[in-house]
C-alpha cells in the first residue's frame with residue numbers, strides 16, 4: 112500500500128500550561144520539563160465529528176481521488192459522544208456522495224497503525240482499492256479535570272490519510288498484551304433494573320511510570336523488529352514519526368537507537384497527546400510543509416492502553 116493523501120483538523124481553542132495552572136495545582140515548568148507539552152487544542156464549541164470530516168475531506172482532496180471511489184472508511188477512535196452509530200458512518204455522512212462500508216476500531220493510541228494493518232489486508236485481498244483512514248480522538252473528555260496527573264497530558268484532534276495499492280509499506284507489526292490496570296477509562300452505561308454497574312464508571316486512570324516504561328520498551332522492540340525484517344539499520348531511516356505522548360519517551364527511544372534529534376519531528380509541544388490522531392496529524396503537517404521527500408524512509412511507532420503497540424516502516 113501507499114499513502115496518497117493526508118489531512119488534519121484541530122479544535123480552535125488553544126489552552127496553555129499557565130491556563131491549566133489557573134485551576135489545577137500544576138505549573139508550566141512541571142508540564143514542560145516532564146512532558147514537553149506547552150499548549151494543547153481542546154474541543155469547546157466545535158465537535159469531534161466536524162473535525163473528523165474536515166480532516167477526511169482534506170485527505171481526499173490531496174489524494175485527487177473522487178469521493179465515490181473511496182471504497183472503505185476505517186475510523187480509529189477510543190470513545191466519543193456516540194456509542195452507536197460508528198464515527199466512521201458519521202464521517203461518511205459528512206463527505207457527500209459516498210456509500211462504502213465503514214468501521215470503527217479501538218486500537219487506543221496505536222489505532223493508526225492498527226488501521227494501516229487492516230487497510231493493507233483489505234487492499235491485498237482486493238476487497239478495496241482506495242481506503243480512507245481517519246483517526247479522531249477527544250481524550251480530554253475522558254479525564255477528571257480535577258486531576259493534574261492526567262488532564263494536562265491530552266489534546267483533541269483528527270488526522271486522516273487515503274491509502275491505495277502500492278509497494279511503499281515495507282513492513283508493519285502490531286502487538287497486544289492485556290494490561291487493563293495501567294491505563295483505562297470506564298464510561299457509564301445506562302443502569303437497568305437488573306444491573307447498576309453504571310456506578311462503576313471512572314474517568315481516565317493511568318499509572319504514568321508503568322506506561323512510560325512499557326512505551327519505551329514496546330516501541331523499541333517494534334522498531335528493532337521492523338528494521339530486522341527489512342534488513343536495515345537505524346541510520347537508514349530518514350524520519351522516526353512516533354506517537355506524540357511525551358518528549359521524554361521520544362528522547363529515551365531516540366537515545367537508545369543513537370539517532371539525532373532532527374530525525375524525530377514532533378508537534379506534541381503544541382497539541383499534547385491526541386491519542387491515535389497524533390501520527391497522522393504529524394504526517395499531514397510534514398507533508399504540507401514539503402518536508403517528506405519522495406522516497407524518504409519513515410518509521411512509525413505508537414503504543415497505548417491495552418497494552419498495545421504498533422509500528423510501520425514505509426517509503427514516502
Ligand code: UT7
Nearest residue numbers: 136137138141145220259260263319320322323356357415
Ligand atoms: O498515550 C499513552 C498515554 N500515556 C502516556 O504516555 C504517559 C506516560 N507517562 C508519562 O508521560 C509520565 O509518567 C508522566 C508525565 C505522566 C508523569 O511524569 P513522571 O516523571 O513519571 O512523574 P511522576 O508520576 O513520578 O510524578 C512525580 C511528581 C509526583 O509528586 P510526588 O509524589 O513526587 O510528590 C506527582 O504527584 O509529580 C507530581 N505531579 C504533578 N505535579 C505538577 C503529577 N502530575 C503533576 C502535574 N503538575 N500535572
